[in-house]
Structure formats: structure tokens, C-alpha cells
Amino acid sequence: MKFTLQATDTHSMARAGELTTAHGTIQTPMFMPVGTAGTVKSVHQRELKDDIHAQIILGNTYHLYLRPGLEILEKAGGLHAFMNWSGPILTDSGGFQVYSLSDRRKIREEGVSFSSHIDGSKHFFSPENVMDIQRTIGADIIMAFDECTHYPCDHRHAKRSMEMTHRWLKRCIARFNSTENKYGYEQVLFPIIQGSTFSDLRKQSAEFIAGCDLPGNAIGGLSVGEPAEDMYKITREVCSILPASKPRYLMGVGTPANILECIALGIDQFDCVMPTRNARNGMLFTGEGIVNIRNEKWKEVFSEVDPDGKCFVDHYYNRAYLRHLTISKEILAAQIATLHNLSFYIRLVTEARERILSGTFAGWKNEMVKKLVRRI
Amino acid sequence: MKFTLQATDTHSMARAGELTTAHGTIQTPMFMPVGTAGTVKSVHQRELKDDIHAQIILGNTYHLYLRPGLEILEKAGGLHAFMNWSGPILTDSGGFQVYSLSDRRKIREEGVSFSSHIDGSKHFFSPENVMDIQRTIGADIIMAFDECTHYPCDHRHAKRSMEMTHRWLKRCIARFNSTENKYGYEQVLFPIIQGSTFSDLRKQSAEFIAGCDLPGNAIGGLSVGEPAEDMYKITREVCSILPASKPRYLMGVGTPANILECIALGIDQFDCVMPTRNARNGMLFTGEGIVNIRNEKWKEVFSEVDPDGKCFVDHYYNRAYLRHLTISKEILAAQIATLHNLSFYIRLVTEARERILSGTFAGWKNEMVKKLVRRI
Numbered sequence: 001m002k003f004t005l006q007a008t009d010t011h012s013m014a015r016a017g018e019l020t021t022a023h024g025t026i027q028t029p030m031f032m033p034v035g036t037a038g039t040v041k042s043v044h045q046r047e048l049k050d051d052i053h054a055q056i057i058l059g060n061t062y063h064l065y066l067r068p069g070l071e072i073l074e075k076a077g078g079l080h081a082f083m084n085w086s087g088p089i090l091t092d093s094g095g096f097q098v099y100s101l102s103d104r105r106k107i108r109e110e111g112v113s114f115s116s117h118i119d120g121s122k123h124f125f126s127p128e129n130v131m132d133i134q135r136t137i138g139a140d141i142i143m144a145f146d147e148c149t150h151y152p153c154d155h156r157h158a159k160r161s162m163e164m165t166h167r168w169l170k171r172c173i174a175r176f177n178s179t180e181n182k183y184g185y186e187q188v189l190f191p192i193i194q195g196s197t198f199s200d201l202r203k204q205s206a207e208f209i210a211g212c213d214l215p216g217n218a219i220g221g222l223s224v225g226e227p228a229e230d231m232y233k234i235t236r237e238v239c240s241i242l243p244a245s246k247p248r249y250l251m252g253v254g255t256p257a258n259i260l261e262c263i264a265l266g267i268d269q270f271d272c273v274m275p276t277r278n279a280r281n282g283m284l285f286t287g288e289g290i291v292n293i294r295n296e297k298w299k300e301v302f303s304e305v306d307p308d309g310k311c312f313v314d315h316y317y318n319r320a321y322l323r324h325l326t327i328s329k330e331i332l333a334a335q336i337a338t339l340h341n342l343s344f345y346i347r348l349v350t351e352a353r354e355r356i357l358s359g360t361f362a363g364w365k366n367e368m369v370k371k372l373v374r375r376i
Numbered sequence: 377m378k379f380t381l382q383a384t385d386t387h388s389m390a391r392a393g394e395l396t397t398a399h400g401t402i403q404t405p406m407f408m409p410v411g412t413a414g415t416v417k418s419v420h421q422r423e424l425k426d427d428i429h430a431q432i433i434l435g436n437t438y439h440l441y442l443r444p445g446l447e448i449l450e451k452a453g454g455l456h457a458f459m460n461w462s463g464p465i466l467t468d469s470g471g472f473q474v475y476s477l478s479d480r481r482k483i484r485e486e487g488v489s490f491s492s493h494i495d496g497s498k499h500f501f502s503p504e505n506v507m508d509i510q511r512t513i514g515a516d517i518i519m520a521f522d523e524c525t526h527y528p529c530d531h532r533h534a535k536r537s538m539e540m541t542h543r544w545l546k547r548c549i550a551r552f553n554s555t556e557n558k559y560g561y562e563q564v565l566f567p568i569i570q571g572s573t574f575s576d577l578r579k580q581s582a583e584f585i586a587g588c589d590l591p592g593n594a595i596g597g598l599s600v601g602e603p604a605e606d607m608y609k610i611t612r613e614v615c616s617i618l619p620a621s622k623p624r625y626l627m628g629v630g631t632p633a634n635i636l637e638c639i640a641l642g643i644d645q646f647d648c649v650m651p652t653r654n655a656r657n658g659m660l661f662t663g664e665g666i667v668n669i670r671n672e673k674w675k676e677v678f679s680e681v682d683p684d685g686k687c688f689v690d691h692y693y694n695r696a697y698l699r700h701l702t703i704s705k706e707i708l709a710a711q712i713a714t715l716h717n718l719s720f721y722i723r724l725v726t727e728a729r730e731r732i733l734s735g736t737f738a739g740w741k742n743e744m745v746k747k748l749v750r751r752i
Contacts, residue, residue: 038700042707046692068675068700075676082678082697299444300451302458316422321458324414324444331418331707 001140001188001215003247011362013239013266016353019216019247021140022185023080023088026055028247028268029349029356031259032090033342034276037063038083041276042334043342045085051311052342053350056088056140058271061133062097065123066116070136078138078183090271091139092251093130093192096148096220107147109164127171131189135182143218144172146192151225158196162205165194173212190249192220197230199237206241216269217242218249223258223272232261239266256285256348257372260365263352275345279337282326285344289374291319293337298323305336311343377516377564377591379623387738389615389642392729395592395623397516398561399456399464402431404623404644405725405732407635408466409718410652413439414459417652418710419718421461427687428718429726432464432516434647437509438473441499442492446512454514454559466647467515468627469506469568472524472596483523485540503547507565511558519594520548522568527601534572538581541570549588566625568596573606575613582617592645593618594625599634599648608637615642632661632724633748636741639728651721655713658702661720665750667695669713674699681712687719 002020009015017028033040033048035057040048048054059079068082076082079089098105098114105114111126125133127145134142146165149158169191176189191209195201209217219238222231235250242248249269250262259270275285284291286306291298298319305322306314313336325333348368355361378396385391393404409416409424411433416424424430435455444458452458455465474481474490481490487502501509503521510518522541525534545567552565567585571577585593595614598607611626618624625645626638635646651661660667662682667674674695681698682690689712701709724744731737 037704037706038697039706039708042711044689044692044708044711046688067704068696072676072696072700076678076694076696082694082700084692084694084697300448302452312422313420316420316460318452318458318460320444320448320452321414321460324448324458328413328443330413330415331710332415332420334707335418335420335711 001186003216003245005244007357008244009264009356009361010359012264012365013236014263014352014356014361014365015244015266015268016356017247017268019268021056021088023086023140024055026088027350027353029263029352030055030269031345031349032056032058032269032271034058034060034271034273035083036060037067038079040338040342041280042331042338045083047339048085049087051339053346054087054342056090057085059089059091059137059139060097061091061094061130061137062101064091064137065094065133066118070133073138074136078136080138088140089138090141091134091137091143093134093143093145094125095130095146096252098125099148109167127168128175131172131175131179135179135187138183139187140185141216142176142187142189144169144189144191146194146220148221148224149194149196151196153196155198155201158194158198158201162194162201165192166205166208169209169212173214188215190214190216190218192218192251193238194221196221197226197234199234202234202238203241206238210242216247216249218251220251222250223253228258228261231258232265235262235265235267255372256345257369259345259349260352260369260372263349264362264365270349275341276338279341280334282333282337284337285341285372286376287344287368287371289371289376291376293319293323293326295323305340306344309340309343310347311339313339314343377562379592379621381620383733384620385640385732385737386735388640388741390639390728390732390737390741391620391642391644392732393623393644395644397432397464399462399516400431402464403726403729405639405728406431406645407721407725408432408434408645408647410434410436410647410649411459412436413443414455416714416718417656418707418714421459423715424461425463427715429722430463430718432466433461435465435467435513435515436473437467437470437506437513438477440467440513441470441509442494446509449514450512454512456514464516465514466517467510467513467519469510469519469521470501471506471522472628474501475524485543503544504551507548507551507555511555511563514559515563516561517592518552518563518565520545520565520567522570522596524597524600525570525572527572529572531574531577534570534574534577538570538577541568542581542584545585545588549590564591566590566592566594568594568627569614570597572597573602573610575610578610578614579617582614586618592623592625594627596627598626599629604634604637607634608641611638611641611643631748632721633745635721635725636728636745636748639725640738640741646725651717652714655717656710658709658713660713661717661748662752663720663744664747665752667752669695669699669702671699681716682720685716685719686723687715689715690719
């Protein structure tokens, strides 16, 4: 895997780059649609490619491991073949889901035992087997197995958790290095910085992770309920430590405004369920602000879903129709809103990239953020 | 509206024709996907056109009247504009839904009072206002307001009901003729034959309906639980009375085998929720038989959804993947299965047409029916 830094903004830390994977080159900053169980909910793979212009998608190890399971994924030749997605795939490590979804889970030094949310069956994730699982899923980018602390979290717990995440990382690296690429193409491992909202811990973690010299670096444990200012502060501090020559991935972030602010702080890579999950509840992100399409005010508004939108749905359908579908719980409502939101997110980071390359990012970002947070 | 009969099969009563409406010409036999509330569930309008090759869709008056309601539809300029579907639309009269969906309904000579299944609000449908409602929806083909009897139904009740349907038809025609096309294009009215499974009543009804000399004729009250042989017998008898020069629409039918059999009896026009509703439960119709994609046997079958299919989904996805999506209740499962089933239905009637035109329909139909009913 190769990362080329193409430009750094003069008025911020924003960067434009190119990340080359076995399944294609990704232009950064990038946004990765979340494809939890081998599908970006309500979106066809050809729409991801042709209408949303997704460059990479994210799969969830926890979900894929439980269903369809590794045996089927391996027989299919990996997730790319199983779902017929030819672009790059990043998988999270399953850690976050184990903590947040599983009713009963027990974290020990060895790993995490948990019960399936589907049938209650018992399972065990360790740094080692999570490497094996992600290799079998066939991810281009494999994430280290970490512990993600809740917010708020006291310093003592955050420190202890971070230290275990570091020890787990060493085990991840050892296992990753002693195993082969599963399907003949390159797979790489990204480590994850933890340390909650404590600057001293984050600094220590960033230095440890940077020292591992892996092909990219991720920041976990943010966007878990802390104030946005804390997220920005930690991101800024961590980015000042991480090497400029490698991609920086801020996990699970966020709103369109969060993403622009974090691009300005030096982040290259994002994922978030917000554009897809909120779409299914009728929330549309636009360049003029946030639309709740369920609102009575759209009842007789027959103008386009988003006149400035770049996806066919923005011009094919009107707001009153989309409101009707949403209120009526029609599947097409989720389809339209998801296509719109993902297209909007990806267009936003693409424009950020263009602005960085042309030297007009910082001013544009400040203007955009004001509009993005409005409720219209 | 103009119907041209292009060919009649020499070995059956099957016909090929062309029906020209204000929104385009439809080649018959035709299958109309059901778009209950202004959307064919889980299918984009552009997919209806480009992937399924639907020539016409059906809207449900009952659903559209309740939600989004006539005020919105009228302000939108009718359903075509509201949902952005430029092809022809047929609306049912709402009668069937009122009887089957509404908890409380009271049928009198004047019309039917009923409560909304959404909010319990009280409403009244009469032959007159149902004409007005369908004009406002903007249907190209408007259906008469009829009473659809349940099966089984005794002769006395069936006769009384049929006679009321005939009286209602006269009122429908009077209202239809005294009102204008709503949006500047032609709207036509089709009457509906009733009479349950009684040959004498059906004959009487077919003669009455044929005598009204409207641009097309429909058969209602079949496919409501009676044996298939009764459906075929009544369809055969009714078709022998209906004029050959007008399209014949068999409402709510049916399985792929039912459709081929009824084409052989002289039917030109079909609609049914089966391909869409059953898709959402994991049932796929194929030329080799019926697939229950939830079945364990498809767990590790990575071959195409339907190797003989004509829709992109048939070749883009594999059965194990579709099974996984279905078991996981993913929206994409409904999207794929619905596209497949509708494409299959429409391809089936299209091939029937080609066979009628080339004089090879009857033998092909008999071979196909054997395969279509298999469970594979």
C-alpha cells in the first residue's frame, strides 16, 4: 500500500493525498460508507460505484463474523467476491461492536468473550483471532483490536485501557506478520490510538502508535459523546505527533461539519453511520443545512430533493414525494435518502480535496460549516 | 385510447396487441407492477423503466386517497408528476382495499363508508366520488367502483352483489362522462365483471359489461381463494363473450403459471402483488421453478441469482449472498428479489407475446407451466 501526500493547505493542516490499495487508488480526504453486514443498507453496489462514487467501503467484523460467518465468506473467496464489490474494503476490528452491542461481554487481558446479539451463542475475540478473521473477510485495510472507552471515563481507567490496547497491538502485529495475505492481494494493518479525552494519554498513545511504523494510523475512542471541542482538541494534538507521510483515519466521525473541521486538522479518512442511519429516519444533509423530511413544511413542496445535489435522486424526486414515502414507511424513502446523504458526504470530502489542491480550503470550510449545522 | 389486435394464436385464445394511452403505447399481453402508495415497493422509478422494462404501473386508489391525499396529488399535477413516472398508470377503484383492509366498513346502495387503517378517520366511497378521485390521481385507466365478493359466496349473495355492481357501473359512467380529463390528457374508464364462480352470473355480467361499450373490460372477483380450475373456467367463459377488439384485464392474477394459462384463454392485462410481496419474503420466481432463498440449501451456492434472468441483479449477485441478506433482514434483499421477480414476470409476458406473434405459444406455454410450478 502506498500513500502519496499531494498537497497541504497553507491556512490549516488539511491534506490531499492518494492511497493505493490492491483494489484501487483512493483520493483523500475520503469518506467510507458503512456496509455493516456486507451491504450498505438500501444501496445497490452499482449505485455505490456509479451514483455515490464511493471509493472504499467499511465492513463490520463483528457482524460479518456472526453472519454470514467465516466459512461462507472464505468459500466465497472473501467479502469482495461475496458481495461483488471490486473496490477497497476496510474492516473495523469488531471491538467497538462487542462493547456496544453485546449484552454480556467480559474483557480480560487475553481478549473479550461475548454473546451474539442474534442467538446468544458464546464467542471469543482476541487480538490474534481478530487478525485471522479480518484476513478471512478479505479486508484491504485491517484494524487492530482495541478497547474503546466510554465517555466520560476517568483517567485511571482510560490509562489502563490504553495500555492494554497497546499490548494488544503488539499481539496484533505479531499475528498479522506471521500470517499470509489470504486471497493473493495485499492486506495491511492500521493501529488505533486511544486515551479518551486526556491529552497526556493521547500523546503517549500517538507516540506509541507512530513508533509501530504501520502503513496508516487511526484515532479511535472519539465521537462517543464528548463535546465537539474535545474531539477537535485531541485530533489536533494527535495529528501533530503522527507522521505526515501516512494516512490518518478518524474512526466513526461524524456530522458534515465535524468532517470538515477534522480535515482542517489533518485527517484523511472518515467513516460514520450517520448519513445512512439518519437517512432511514428522514434526515437529509445538504449544503444549505439539515432537512427533516418528515416535517409538515415539506408537505406541498414539489421542488427537487436537493437542487445542488449531485446524485440522480436529488433531481428525480421532489421533497413532498420523499416526505410521503418517509411518513408511509416505504422502502424507497430509505433508498432515496441514503443515496442522497452518501452522495452528499462524498461530494463534500471531494470538494474539500479540490479546495486543498487549489489553496482555497480554509475560507470555504469556515463558510460551509456555518451552513451545514443549520436546521432548515 | 386505441387497442390494436395484432395476432391471435391458432392453438389457443391467446392474443398479442398494442394499447395506446396518453402516456405511451403498451404491448400486450402486459403485466402491471403494483405501486400501492405511489411507489413499487423497493424499486426506483428509473429501475422500473430501464431494468424491469415496465410499460405501465398500477396505483391503489384507497391508499393514495388516504396518503398523501388528493390535495397534495392535485397540487403536484397528478401522480405521474408526484412520483416522476412518465409511463401509463392504471388505478384500481379502491373497492377491493376497502373490503379487505378496512376494519369497519358498511356497504349500502349509495356507497361504502369505512374507517382509515392509518388513523381510524371516517370516509365514504361512492361510484361518483371514486371517479373524481381517480381523475384527480391522474390515472390513464380508471376502474369502475365495484363490489368484490369473497370466496366462497352463495349464489343469492353473488347475484345481489353483481346487480349492485352493475347499477354502480351506470353511475360511474354517468359521472365519468359528465367530468373532464383532469390534467389535459385522456383518461378512460374500464368496467368490471363480477358474479363469483357462477357461470350464469358471469355470463350475465359479461354481457352487461360488454354492452356498455367502454374502451376495455376487466374481470374482478377471481383469484380470491377459489380453485385455479374455477378461475380458468370463468375466465374462458367470460372471454368468449367479451369483444375481441378491446383489451381484457384479469384483476389480481396471479402466479406465473396462472398468467400463462389466462393468456391462453384470451387475457391481455394482469396485475398482482405476488412478485413484489413474495420477493420481500424471499420467494423468487424463475423459469426453472420457485426458489425459497431462505432455504439452507442456498447457504453456499455462489452461482448467479438467476443464470437465465434478464435483470442486472440476476448476474450481479449470487444466491448465498441474497440468502444472507434475506436472513439478515437487509433492505437490499427486498430490492434484489423485487427487481428479479418483476423482471421475470415482465419477461414472461413479453416472451408469451413473441410466441403468439411467431405462432409457437401453445406448446411453449404447456412446457413452461410444468417448470414454473416446481419448487426448486
